[in-house]
Amino acid sequence: MPKITSTTKLYALLGNPVEHSLSPLIQNAAFQSLALNCVYLAFCVKSKELMSIIDVFRKLRIPGFNVTIPHKVSIMKYLDKVESRASSIGAVNTVVNIKDKLIGYNTDGAGALVALKESCIDPFEKKVVILGAGGAARALSFYIAPLVKSLVLLNRTGSSAETLATNLCERFNVDSIFGRKLTKGVLLEELRDVDILINATSVGMYPKIDETLVDKTLLRQEMTVFDIVYNPFETRLLKDAKAAGAKIINGMKMLVYQGALAFEIWTGKKPPIDVMIKALAEALEGI
Numbered sequence: 001m002p003k004i005t006s007t008t009k010l011y012a013l014l015g016n017p018v019e020h021s022l023s024p025l026i027q028n029a030a031f032q033s034l035a036l037n038c039v040y041l042a043f044c045v046k047s048k049e050l051m052s053i054i055d056v057f058r059k060l061r062i063p064g065f066n067v068t069i070p071h072k073v074s075i076m077k078y079l080d081k082v083e084s085r086a087s088s089i090g091a092v093n094t095v096v097n098i099k100d101k102l103i104g105y106n107t108d109g110a111g112a113l114v115a116l117k118e119s120c121i122d123p124f125e126k127k128v129v130i131l132g133a134g135g136a137a138r139a140l141s142f143y144i145a146p147l148v149k150s151l152v153l154l155n156r157t158g159s160s161a162e163t164l165a166t167n168l169c170e171r172f173n174v175d176s177i178f179g180r181k182l183t184k185g186v187l188l189e190e191l192r193d194v195d196i197l198i199n200a201t202s203v204g205m206y207p208k209i210d211e212t213l214v215d216k217t218l219l220r221q222e223m224t225v226f227d228i229v230y231n232p233f234e235t236r237l238l239k240d241a242k243a244a245g246a247k248i249i250n251g252m253k254m255l256v257y258q259g260a261l262a263f264e265i266w267t268g269k270k271p272p273i274d275v276m277i278k279a280l281a282e283a284l285e286g287i
């Protein structure tokens with residue numbers, strides 16, 4: 001624990017629920033490793049409380065904070081500025097106070113891309129299938145869309161996948177992004193020649209750890225399968241993919257890299273990635 005003094009800076013996570021978040025662990029490990037006089041705490045904030053909490057944060061000159069479900073979209077209207085990529089994604093997960101102005105960023109998509117690249121997976125000129133069309137899928141697809149040969153978004157609610165695909169095609173001036181309703185037949189068709197499959201839904205997350213959207217017979221050795229779920233760190237989807245001989249990437253790295261990018265925005269310092277990964281791995285072993 002750092003020595004708490006009258007100059008200790010408070011960073012925070014605002015969300016609901018936040019009790020199970022591992023962000024405090026990662027961020028505090030990073031602050032401690034660089035001997036920064038900072039602490040990071042998680043606060044459970046209901047939607048109707050968000051505006052007043054932001055007002056208090058402004059008055060207290062809190063230097064930075066993260067927001068998570070359900071505030072990633074609603075926070076935007078309380079900020080002074082939203083960085084252009086976060087604005088295009090339509091969601092903010094990181095806020096920094098610069099000279100009493102609150103500026104919003106989104107580090108989820110960039111974090112996911114670093115996680116892929118760090119695992120030696122380059123989406124350049126590949127066919128990528130993303131399951132989901134919510135906030136996480138939006139952030140990810142925004143970063144991946146300009147690189148890939150084709151991108152297929154499959155979602156339980158087909159219309160949100162179609163809308164997202166149309167928006168991305170317009171934004172990047174391409175016609176290689178498609179949105180479809182997630183069905184067994186569509187999965188069979190789309191996974192036949194997929195290079196990278198990404199689960200950007202919450203399916204498979206604790207406590208429903210036996211759930212998966214993809215039948216194991218559709219998984220092949222030539223694929224890379226990336227699951228953004230990090231609890232458990234080997235989801236049913238990843239277990240099945242591993243058994244099929246596919247390369248797998250778990251959600252731990254994305255969690256660490258989105259946090260590391262937030263840390264860098266707040267402190268201007270190079271984040272101690274190894275320390276952050278170690279803190280997370282130790283915590284997940286204990287779950």
Ligand code: ATR
Binds near residue numbers: 132201
């Ligand atoms: P996040 O910000 O974490 O992405 P979200 O915006 O609520 O959270 O999005 C959750 C995603 O998981 C959505 O794509 C959701 O599909 P719908 O748009 O149809 O709601 C998807 N999802 C959640 N539970 C699901 C389930 N049981 N089966 C299929 N998709 C599911």
